[in-house]
Amino acid sequence: MxxxxxxxxxxxxxxxNLKDSPQRADAFNQFAEKAGxxxxxxxxxxxxxxxxxxxxxxxxEVAASVLLHLGSAGNVRTTTLRAYDWAEAQGLIEGG
Numbered sequence: 001m002x003x004x005x006x007x008x009x010x011x012x013x014x015x016x017n018l019k020d021s022p023q024r025a026d027a028f029n030q031f032a033e034k035a036g037x038x039x040x041x042x043x044x045x046x047x048x049x050x051x052x053x054x055x056x057x058x059x060x061e062v063a064a065s066v067l068l069h070l071g072s073a074g075n076v077r078t079t080t081l082r083a084y085d086w087a088e089a090q091g092l093i094e095g096g
Contacts, residue, residue: 001038001056004063007079008051014075024075032066051076054083 029039032055042053057063067078084092
């Protein structure tokens with residue numbers, strides 16, 4: 001399954017409702033699981049971004065759908081990176 005690293009940035013609305021962030025994360029995780037997405041790890045961060053999580057999805061389309069659902073609530077904006085493990089990267093590098 002494709003792996004994605006997702007960077008999160010709070011919107012003004014998300015900052016106003018910061019106390020609800022853990023509950024929103026739980027609700028998102030449940031929604032994602034129903035869509036066949038696995039959230040491997042999730043962190044609240046300080047620095048350039050407010051959070052990060054790593055997920056696996058059955059396809060890029062499913063990942064996009066789940067992340068559009070997350071963004072549509074208006075609490076966060078996402079930046080998504082498609083990640084490749086060692087074997088996948090080797091295949092890409094070797095052209096196979």
